[in-house]
Amino acid sequence: MAEPVTTEEKPAALPPELAALQAEAIALEGEQAAPAADGGTPGAAPTPPIDYLSDAKGLVDIAAEALAAFYPSTAPILTTEKRGRIAGALAPVLEKYGLDMASIFGKWGAEIGLAFACAPIAIPIAQAIRADRAAAERLKIAEAPPPPPAGPTAATTAAPPASDLYSKV
Amino acid sequence: MSLVDVTQAADIQAVLGASGTGKSHYVKATIRKDRRLLVWDIEDEYPDLPALALSALPAAFAGRRARRAKFICAADAATRAREFDLFCRIAFAAGNLRLVVEELRFVTTASRAPDGWAAITLRGRKRGIRTIGTSQRPAQIDKDFLGNCTLIRCGALEYPEDRKAVAPILRASLEEIAALSGYRALEYRRA
Numbered sequence: 030m031a032e033p034v035t036t037e038e039k040p041a042a043l044p045p046e047l048a049a050l051q052a053e054a055i056a057l058e059g060e061q062a063a064p065a066a067d068g069g070t071p072g073a074a075p076t077p078p079i080d081y082l083s084d085a086k087g088l089v090d091i092a093a094e095a096l097a098a099f100y101p102s103t104a105p106i107l108t109t110e111k112r113g114r115i116a117g118a119l120a121p122v123l124e125k126y127g128l129d130m131a132s133i134f135g136k137w138g139a140e141i142g143l144a145f146a147c148a149p150i151a152i153p154i155a156q157a158i159r160a161d162r163a164a165a166e167r168l169k170i171a172e173a174p175p176p177p178p179a180g181p182t183a184a185t186t187a188a189p190p191a192s193d194l195y196s197k198v
Numbered sequence: 199m200s201l202v203d204v205t206q207a208a209d210i211q212a213v214l215g216a217s218g219t220g221k222s223h224y225v226k227a228t229i230r231k232d233r234r235l236l237v238w239d240i241e242d243e244y245p246d247l248p249a250l251a252l253s254a255l256p257a258a259f260a261g262r263r264a265r266r267a268k269f270i271c272a273a274d275a276a277t278r279a280r281e282f283d284l285f286c287r288i289a290f291a292a293g294n295l296r297l298v299v300e301e302l303r304f305v306t307t308a309s310r311a312p313d314g315w316a317a318i319t320l321r322g323r324k325r326g327i328r329t330i331g332t333s334q335r336p337a338q339i340d341k342d343f344l345g346n347c348t349l350i351r352c353g354a355l356e357y358p359e360d361r362k363a364v365a366p367i368l369r370a371s372l373e374e375i376a377a378l379s380g381y382r383a384l385e386y387r388r389a
Contacts, residue, residue, distance in 0.1 A: 030209075043256055043257060044260065044290045046292075047256035047257075047259075047288070047291050047292065048256065050256050050284065050287055050291055051256040051257065053284055054251070054252035054253035054255070054284055054288070055253045055254070057252065057280060057281065057284060058251060058252060058253055061277060062291045076237050078323050079273070082334075082335065110358065113356055113358075114357070114358070117332055117357055117359065124275075131246065135368055
């Protein structure tokens with residue numbers, strides 16, 4: 030359990046600079062305490078700030094490992110260093126949108142679980158469907174009647190009679 | 199008596215390294231004997247120190263009496279930023295103390311630092327402030343601080359951009375930094 034935070038310390042007189050800073054601190058603490066009146070918990074142990082970099086690293090690792098499970102050739106490409114670089118770029122984005130691992134998995138945990146359950150069978154199913162379609166196409170071509178023999182086309186019809194050719198002369 | 203003393207030697211330390219490279223161990227050993235100590239604590243890593251509210255710090259550190267305390271900052275970034283500026287200004291006004299700031303990347307960026315922190319790094323020496331700042335990501339923290347350090351201690355760093363940021367101020371090659379592992383660290387002490 031976190032120890033209580035001490036707020037009582039009253040010396041005889043503070044130098045003006047420190048006294049002004051103390052007043053500023055009291056005002057800041059007053060602002061922070063204000064939401065507690067609406068149901069917050071004043072005096073509760075402060076929670077540590079969110080480490081977006083660690084969260085980004087965790088997300089990149091999960092994604093890289095999931096990808097490698099389907100496409101093993103990607104594993105040597107996504108090295109620790111490259112994952113680190115991606116995580117370094119992803120962290121400010123997570124911070125910008127206020128997304129951390131806890132909120133991502135808290136909000137979309139069920140959907141992510143569903144995706145992980147379905148993903149391993151999604152690719153074989155897609156491949157099976159593609160194979161069945163290709164087989165059906167081959168069968169259709171084999172059973173189709175032979176095309177009629179080629180006849181003369183409009184472009185190869187006989188030349189107009191000579192009278193037509195010279196009618197305007 | 200004036201708080202300003204231009205004859206005091208600068209003591210500004212950067213303790214850098216990825217998680218688990220011995221930063222906390224080094225800092226705790228360094229501050230063990232400091233009579234006046236104020237710590238900006240993020241995850242309550244200093245259980246032996248009493249936690250004081252911001253409003254209690256000015257009175258606690260007024261004068262020159264011995265005092266060791268920590269302040270545990272808020273979780274949300276906006277409040278934390280305001281707290282940090284005020285915390286630094288209180289430390290600067292109190293003077294003559296060892297100041298420890300845990301994980302600078304939560305409160306500074308490479309190009310921006312709150313006024314209070316800037317005062318500590320640029321003018322703290324004259325107030326007798328001996329500063330230690332730690333970070334896992336030196337590429338993302340205040341460059342003025344790194345540039346003013348009298349001692350830089352660097353353990354293993356995970357990201358190439360961090361190694362690049364540290365190499366010139368550590369006077370070390372990228373290969374030397376990349377070769378660090380476990381608790382091994384490089385130190386550069388400015389003359």
